[in-house]
Amino acid sequence: MKKKLTYRDAGVDIEKAETSLSKAKKLITESHNPRVLKDIGAFGGFYEIPVEDYKKPVLISSTDGVGTKLKVAVLMNRHNTVGQDLVNHCINDIAVCGATPLFFLDYFGCGKLDEKIFAEIIEGLATACKAAQLPLIGGETAEMPDLYQANDYDLVGTIVGIVEKENIIDGSNIQEGDMILGIASNGLHTNGYSLARKVLFPKYNPDQYIEDLNSELGNELLKIHLNYYPIIEDISKQFPLKGMAHITGGGLYKNTIRIIPEGLMPDFKWRSWSVPPLFDLIQEVGNVPEKDMRQTFNLGIGLVIILDEIYTTSLLKYSKKFDHAFYLVGEIIPAKS
DSSP: OOOOOOTTTTTOOHHHHHHHHHHHHHHHHTTOOTTEEOSOOSSSOEEOOOGGGOSSEEEEEEEEEOTTHHHHHHHHTOOSSHHHHHHHHHHHHHHTTTOEEEEEEEEEEESSOOHHHHHHHHHHHHHHHHHTTOOEEEEEEEEOTTTSOTTOEEEEEEEEEEEEGGGOOOSTTOOTTOEEEEEEOSSOTTSOHHHHHHHHTTTSOTTOEETTTTEEHHHHHTOOOOOOHHHHHHHHHHSOOOEEEEOOTTHHHHHHGGGSOTTEEEEEOTTOSOOOHHHHHHHHHHTOOHHHHHHHOOTTEEEEEEEOGGGHHHHHHHGGGSSSOEEEEEEEEEOOO
16 A cells, blocks of 8 residues: 655645744734735735825835845844845835835745744744834745755745836936935845855854954844835935935945936945944955955945935935934946946
């Protein structure tokens, strides 16, 4: 008689996944608002678009992940921050276009579902969504033992936002002489971890205290990616912003050039701002060339704002109300042939 083989025998425990999701339901629903339509549709999240608030509403969406920062979370056995990283990263990606976030969805894939780790992931997602008043309305949990190693997992998010068509901020009216302001990051955010890990972990343990950082290395690497939406929402009502760039993979130049009209380029005054010591540690320990530092890391600037020079002094003065430092980091010049 042939031995029976079940899905659980193959490494996928559907009941465990369903139990884990059931336990997380309260955290997820706490992020909801009245526009989330509940108890209908088993195959998607339903959200009522506030069309009455817009003349020509445009939906803006983005999908991203946390990258190999997840490896640090696994090493530290701390998983309640990476969900916050993901939500905040995605919010920033659409906020720089002038969008108001509407709702969020996530994907969690793993080799073997660990209920404790999964609960921490959901806690992070729900915490960030609730703080941002952003409903978490759906997602996917996938246990795939032949694709992921047992302790590994992946985390991806999709965000949808809305903006009045005439209020889209796309950089199209940026001109020569416009100023570039940068808002401070608190570290790597969610980019450059493959290089950072390659450089730092052969020399340091994740739980090792490093005097130059005034912190354990793992704590520094797991600092939560900042959510700039509250700042963007505030200053965009006070100043005519021409363009914004979320500084992610590719660094300052490659992310900013994406919104600059043809014939122009950003001219950065490199290191004219306060650079967190973590970046200097990476460069020193790994003997990383300055070019690689600039195109891999944010180097202490998480968001770039471009506006007419006449508003620069006023915005810098206005920025004192925020917790994050603003810097004058460059200007727009003619592109070099």
